[in-house]
Amino acid sequence: MRRGTITQVTSRPAAAQHLSDLARLRRVRDRIDREYAQPLDVEALARGVNMSAGHLSREFKRAYGEPPYAYLMTRRIERAMALLRRGDLSVTEICFAVGCSSLGTFSTRFTELVGMPPSVYRRQAAGAIVGIPSCVAKQVTRPIRNREAPVSGPQLA
CATH class of the missing domain: 1.10.10.60 (Homeodomain-like)
Structure with missing residues (x-):
């Protein structure tokens, strides 16, 4: 019984973080779609959503099938x-x-x-x-x- 409670407690923040990351990834993708003709780099995109460039690249690829620069x-x-x-x-x-x-x-x-x-x-x-x-x-x-x-x-x- 106690084990189920721990799983529920620890999974809620993880799920909330995942949803937050997905929202930030969507903002990055929308920015690329809007500003494709502007000089964009992964570091600037990551700063805009308070993520590290590495984390953004990994999560963007996991969500959309390609890294942010390839999408751009x-x-x-x-x-x-x-x-x-x-x-x-x-x-x-x-x-x-x-x-x-x-x-x-x-x-x-x-x-x-x-x-x-x-x-x-x-x-x-x-x-x-x-x-x-x-x-x-x-x-x-x-x-x-x-x-x-x-x-x-x-x-x-």
Whole structure:
């Protein structure tokens, strides 16, 4: 009987802490979604919710399946894809518009997540989504980190 009481007493604060952590993680994710084009780093995100950077990274990955920086880059690439489909900005302008400071890093991450360089994506996406509502195009073309594009290798016939 006494053992059950101890478990109940100790599990309540743990459950409350877990709920508090989930609320803080949601605030971090919402901030990334809102401020993806701003210079963000894990340390600044963690300070904003009174967590250590390591704890934030571990808990964010456990809750959302990827670390905060990967989530940020996925959001940036997702926005870049929409801008590339629109077609009125250069790849360099899009790189800086989504918060990346290096065109090389942007192109590398874009290629890893989407499976093709930004310039190729722009050419292929121009005709592929004609007539599709933008809300549907966004869902269909959304990059998902856990489903990264396979690395291109030699084709076997």
